[in-house]
Amino acid sequence: MGNIKYLQGDFINSEAILTKTLPYLKKIKKPRYAWYVYVLLGDNYYSTDDYSNSLLYYKKALNLKQSNFKKTKVLIYIAAVYIEQKKYEKAELILLVLSKKKDIYLKDKKLNDSEYARILYHLGLSYLRQGKLEAIDYFNRTLKIQLESEDYDALIETYKSTALFYQNINLKKSKQYAKEAYKISLKKNAISNKIVSLKLLIETSEGAELKKYSQEYLKLHDSFNTAKLKAKNQFARIKYDYNREQEENLQLKAQTIDNELQLERQKNRNFVLYIIISLILSLLTFLYFYLKLKGKKQKNDAIFESDRRISKHLSDELTNDVYQTLTYAENCDFQKDENKEKLLSDLDTIYSRTRNISKEHSLISTDKNYEIALKEMISGFKTPELNIILNGFDLISWDNIEKNKKIILYRVLQELFANMKKHSQATLVSINIKIIDKNLTIIFNDNGVRTKNSTPNFKNGLQNVENRIKTINGNIIFDKNSEKGFRISFSFPL
Known part of the structure; x- marks a missing residue:
């Protein structure tokens, strides 16, 4: 998705989508996905002239464990950034080392030649920016490789740079290379390249040709400016939508955090409630056993009291009668019938009282x-x-x-x-x-x-x-x- 947005020129949305991938890269064992993301982020920043961030992500991609071919591609990107930053010595140091390699570590010869041509082109571009004549040698070598490999997209850039080289030296040759760049631009319908090529043709033409190229230039320039304005408005809308989405995400995160806090508070309340319920249950259990033991004690006390009352009752009712009967039996002459009858009567009375007490407590x-x-x-x-x-x-x-x-x-x-x-x-x-x-x-x-x-x-x-x-x-x-x-x-x- 980020790559699609980049190819559409939607660099802001491309960056936003790619940024969302960063937290997941740490969880992926294979580094090639991180390499793609870092390189594409570097391309986005390069296209918006943010060379510092572009260099940052290119270096991140370079530090990953990747094939020599991918390392070479990234080194070329880094050199291109140094050229835009006018750090020509750093760019040339990288490019000269790469230009001495006979193999760019890829089996497909066309891709090999294409990457090697890019190395040579950027060396020529670095010399051109410094006004050095060595630039044309590298441009010629680049054109030879790109013509053989039919790399038309790259040819446009090389033709334009070669036309610029000859602009102050040989107007005829400058016009020749500008025409070649314009032809390929027409074939590829590359508007920005057509405009640059027409500008070079205007600067190297006269008479009818000058008028022709000037009219075409004005027409394309107006069309390009309109399209650019639309793109600018589109980017503004995209940026607004992105900012609004970010705000909504922040609000959603805040709401999520608030919900989590509410859940945590609820958990704490539940925990306190569980403790209170546990204490109440423990108290009720204690009271149950306490009352049960108290009831048992009261029951035992009641039994004891009942036994005591029975004993007292027996003592009150019978002790005196038994004592008097025993005394009478010891001192009585049982030879007399009336004495025997009295003793029997007393014993019968004691028996009756004992039976009544027994019935009372039975x-x-x-x-x-x-x-x-x-x-x-x-x-x-x-x-x-x-x-x-x-x-x-x-x-x-x-x-x-x-x-x-x-x-x-x-x-x-x-x-x-x-x-x-x-x-x-x-x-x-x-x-x-x-x-x-x-x-x-x-x-x-x-x-x-x-x-x-x-x-x-x-x-x-x-x-x-x-x-x-x-x-x-x-x-x-x-x-x-x-x-x-x-x-x-x-x-x-x-």
Whole structure:
């Protein structure tokens, strides 16, 4: 693409396209692609009179590992740049060394001769620019080779330079060579070469020929200037488009960088979020195990407390009776029947109390027989002096209540009856059970001796009642305004 633009005379776009290839050249192992790019860049800069950059890229191409033929071509280009820079000694040093080589390292003889002719031509051009007569010898040798090889493009340049050499020495010969250059220019339709050739013919002609060449020159010159102006405008548009493209590329790069920064920020935010989530999960895991261990400890504490209460109960209820019975047995005369009967009666009393305590702390049936077991436990507190009324028990679907809640209810009622029996001297107890807003509500009421507006004595077992209800997310209310007796209501979610 860069070469096409160069051949079209679009040097600015050619340079822009070739510049885009530079980052990729480092990734290519074979150096010939870099050589093509560097040489073409050098040609672009040479064509726009930018000899410094032209020399820079020609030297880059020269430093690559290439064939001797390619090195020779580049050395000729470098010499041409030195001639334009008027560094004739440097140009001649290169060209004289090359001119002494019999072989330009290429198998195709025509190309060999063509490159050798270029060496000779540039030597002649260097001498011509310095006004040295040796120039004509090199031009003649060049023309001979180019005529044999039919290298017409190169012949135009050589004829023009030879005509210039004779311009101040022999006008006839100058006109002859200018005509040859003009003929080939017509054949190749090379406008710029035709103009230069016509200018030489005008300077060496008279009369009708002078008029003829002058008219042709003016016609071509106007046409060339118009084409040049169009090309200039085209180059301006190309340069504008290129600059706009560069600006768009810069904006695109800026947008890309901004997007990358946004992505990086998002990654950082995600990283921080992951850390926070990890910390929260770790905290939740810690809390889970902590609460689990705490619950286990509370359960163990409850078991310990239950064992302690059983032990205390046994101690309170039986220790004194057992001690008195043992004392009686040691000192009693069992020869008498009444003594034997008293001992048996005392032992029977101890047995009955022991059995009742055992029933209080035994395992609770939570299956379909739960309602029967609950009623039997309550009826166990009934005496000739105490009546118990139950309301709503048969309306409850006990199978739908969780096992642990059944156990809590059983123990709470057991605790309330034990507390009532021990402290209230009640003759009537009523228990109402009903379901309100998906909560099981129990109202316990007795007519025992109480003081109005008094706070219940939790030390008498009621603290255990409250603790048990709270373990199942329940609520408990002690009625302080009851004029007589004791009233408590509690509820828990089903």
